[in-house]
Amino acid sequence: MKPSSLIICRCEEVTIEQLEQAYQTGSCTSRQLKMKTRASMGACQGRVCRQLVDAWVHDKDPDSPHDAELLSYRPPIRPITFGQLAKGEL
Amino acid sequence: MKPKLQQTDLIIVGAGPAGLSAATAAADNGLSVTVIDEFPEPGGRMLGQFHEEQGHWWVGKRIADELIEKNRAQGVSIRCGVSVYGMLKVDQLWEVSTSHGTWTAPRVLLATGAAEIPMPTCGWTLPGVMSIGAAQVMTNVHYVKPGKRGLIIGVNVLAMAIARELSVSGVMLAGIVLPPGGPLAGKAALPRNNLQVLMGLSHLAPSPILRFGGKIAYALGMAGIVSSLFPRRGIKLWDIPLKLRTAAVSINGTDRVESVTLADVNAKGEIIAGSEREEAVDFVALAGGLYPLAELASVAGCPFIYTPELGGHLPLHSERMQTPVEGLYVAGNITGVESALVAMAQGQLAAASICSDAGVLGEDGDRKVVEAIGEVQRVRASALIQFHPGIPEARRKIYRMWQQTYEAGV
Known part of the structure; x- marks a missing residue:
C-alpha cells in the first residue's frame, strides 16, 4: 500500500493523495481542502479527522495560522433523523 | 403544535x-x-x-x-x-x-x-484497529477483550496509562511502538521527542532504569544522546515492551488485522532499510493524543x-x-x-x-x-x-x- 493512498477522512473516504491534488490546484487552507475534497464533512462532522487535516496543512505550510474559524462547527453536530429535527422545530 | x-x-x-x-x-x-x-x-x-x-x-x-x-x-x-x-x-x-x-x-x-486524535497508519481502517480509548472502554467498561494480542502505536501519557490498565486486565500486548513518520505524525514519530514525553512521566515509571534515566537525561538535557542509546529491543514498562526505536510501517490483514509490519528507525525517525519484520497481532490501538x-x-x-x-x-x-x-x-x-x-x-x-x-x-x-x-x-x-x-x-x-x-x- 502506498502512503499516498492512506485514508485520512474515514466517513468520506478521502485519501492523502486527494488532499495533495486539491492543494496543488489551489486549496491551501483546511477549510478550502474540506470544501474541495469533503474531508471532515461526513457523519462524524470531522470529529475524527479535523486534527489530521489541520496537521497536514501545517506540515505543508508551517506559517499558516491556527485559526479555529477555518474548520467551523454548525448544527446539527450529531447525526439526527428528520423526525427528531421536526419535533424541535414545529 | x-x-x-x-x-x-x-x-x-x-x-x-x-x-x-x-x-x-x-x-x-x-x-x-x-x-x-x-x-x-x-x-x-x-x-x-x-x-x-x-x-x-x-x-x-x-x-x-x-x-x-x-x-x-x-x-x-x-x-x-x-x-x-x-x-x-x-x-x-x-x-x-x-x-x-x-x-x-x-x-x-x-x-x-x-x-481522541487518531494516528493514521496504512491499513488503519481494517476491523480490529481502534483508538486507545476504545480499547479502554471495551476492556474496562464493557469487560470485552479487544483481542488476544495487541500492539499500541503512539507514545504519550494516555497510551502509557491505558497500556497499564489493559495489562492489568489480562490483555496481552506485543508492545508500544512509534507511529510511521510523515506529515500526520509530526514530532510523535521522533525517538527524541518521545523520550522527552517519558521524562515527564519518569516519576510514574516502575522501572528504576527509566526513572533514573529520565531524571538524569532531563537534568542534562540529553534527549538526543539518550535516544540513540535506548536499547533497540526496547525496555519493559511493567510487562509491556516499550520500543522507542521501532516504528509501525503498516497494519496488514485481509478482512481484519492479522499483523503489523515493524521496522527500526534512526534518531530522525527514518526507517532503516532491511529491518522490516512482521509481528502477529489481532488488534491495534492507535494513540494520537x-x-x-x-x-x-x-x-x-x-x-x-x-x-x-x-x-x-x-x-x-x-x-x-x-x-x-x-x-x-x-x-x-x-x-x-x-x-x-x-x-x-x-x-x-x-x-x-x-x-x-x-x-x-x-x-x-x-x-x-x-x-x-x-x-x-x-x-x-x-x-x-x-x-x-x-x-x-x-x-x-x-x-x-x-x-x-x-x-x-x-
Missing part, C-alpha cells in the same frame, strides 16, 4: 467528572439541574480509568458511583443516551436541542471533555484560542470558568486536557461561579468562587498524571488574555 420545553435552572452537557461534580455542587445551592450525556451510562471516562497511586489503586468507577449517588439524592436529573445537536439563545434562555427533545435554561455548562471537544461552544458563538499545551483550540474562558457568551460556562477537559481530579475541581468551581452569578449565594458568592479557584490550583499542582509540563503557565496566559480583553478598566 409547539413542543413541550423542559425548563430547568442549569443544563450541564457531559456526565463525566466535571459535569457530575458541578451538578451536585449547584444542586446543593438550590438550583434545579439537568445533566445530559450521549453515553448510555453516566461517569464519562472515569468509568474505565484506574491507576496505582502511592501504594493504592485509584478506581474511577468508584468515584463516579459516589458522584452519581450524590446527584440522585439531590434530585439532579441525569439523562443518558441523549445527544445534544445544537444550542441557541432565545429571549435570555438557552434552548438546547437534543435527540430527545429540547431543554431550556438561563445557564448552560459545557463539560463535554476531550476526543486528546483534544478538547468544544463543538457546542463554537455553535453557541464562543471565541476560541489556540493553546498547544492544553490540546489545541479551546473556548476562551476566565479563571472562574465563564465564557464571553452570557450564561455559557465551561469545565473539565473542554478547557484543556488534564486529569479527572482537576476536572472535578473545575466542575465545583464552575458551579460556584454559576451559583454566584445566579445570585443564590448572596454575599458569599465571591468568597466561594475564590476558594474554588484555590482548590483547582492546589489539585493541579499535586496531580500525578501531568499531560503537559507547560499547563500552569498556559493557564496563566489564558486568564491574562481574558483580563486584558474583558476586564480592562474594571
Whole structure:
C-alpha cells in the first residue's frame, strides 16, 4: 500500500493523495481542502479527522495560522433523523 | 403544535467528572439541574480509568458511583443516551436541542471533555484497529477483550496509562511502538521527542532504569544522546515492551488485522532499510493524543484560542470558568486536557461561579468562587498524571488574555 493512498477522512473516504491534488490546484487552507475534497464533512462532522487535516496543512505550510474559524462547527453536530429535527422545530 | 420545553435552572452537557461534580455542587445551592450525556451510562471516562497511586489503586468507577449517588439524592436529573445537536439563545434562555427533545435554561455548562486524535497508519481502517480509548472502554467498561494480542502505536501519557490498565486486565500486548513518520505524525514519530514525553512521566515509571534515566537525561538535557542509546529491543514498562526505536510501517490483514509490519528507525525517525519484520497481532490501538471537544461552544458563538499545551483550540474562558457568551460556562477537559481530579475541581468551581452569578449565594458568592479557584490550583499542582509540563503557565496566559480583553478598566 502506498502512503499516498492512506485514508485520512474515514466517513468520506478521502485519501492523502486527494488532499495533495486539491492543494496543488489551489486549496491551501483546511477549510478550502474540506470544501474541495469533503474531508471532515461526513457523519462524524470531522470529529475524527479535523486534527489530521489541520496537521497536514501545517506540515505543508508551517506559517499558516491556527485559526479555529477555518474548520467551523454548525448544527446539527450529531447525526439526527428528520423526525427528531421536526419535533424541535414545529 | 409547539413542543413541550423542559425548563430547568442549569443544563450541564457531559456526565463525566466535571459535569457530575458541578451538578451536585449547584444542586446543593438550590438550583434545579439537568445533566445530559450521549453515553448510555453516566461517569464519562472515569468509568474505565484506574491507576496505582502511592501504594493504592485509584478506581474511577468508584468515584463516579459516589458522584452519581450524590446527584440522585439531590434530585439532579441525569439523562443518558441523549445527544445534544445544537444550542441557541432565545429571549435570555438557552434552548438546547437534543435527540430527545429540547431543554431550556438561563445557564448552560459545557463539560463535554476531550476526543481522541487518531494516528493514521496504512491499513488503519481494517476491523480490529481502534483508538486507545476504545480499547479502554471495551476492556474496562464493557469487560470485552479487544483481542488476544495487541500492539499500541503512539507514545504519550494516555497510551502509557491505558497500556497499564489493559495489562492489568489480562490483555496481552506485543508492545508500544512509534507511529510511521510523515506529515500526520509530526514530532510523535521522533525517538527524541518521545523520550522527552517519558521524562515527564519518569516519576510514574516502575522501572528504576527509566526513572533514573529520565531524571538524569532531563537534568542534562540529553534527549538526543539518550535516544540513540535506548536499547533497540526496547525496555519493559511493567510487562509491556516499550520500543522507542521501532516504528509501525503498516497494519496488514485481509478482512481484519492479522499483523503489523515493524521496522527500526534512526534518531530522525527514518526507517532503516532491511529491518522490516512482521509481528502477529489481532488488534491495534492507535494513540494520537486528546483534544478538547468544544463543538457546542463554537455553535453557541464562543471565541476560541489556540493553546498547544492544553490540546489545541479551546473556548476562551476566565479563571472562574465563564465564557464571553452570557450564561455559557465551561469545565473539565473542554478547557484543556488534564486529569479527572482537576476536572472535578473545575466542575465545583464552575458551579460556584454559576451559583454566584445566579445570585443564590448572596454575599458569599465571591468568597466561594475564590476558594474554588484555590482548590483547582492546589489539585493541579499535586496531580500525578501531568499531560503537559507547560499547563500552569498556559493557564496563566489564558486568564491574562481574558483580563486584558474583558476586564480592562474594571
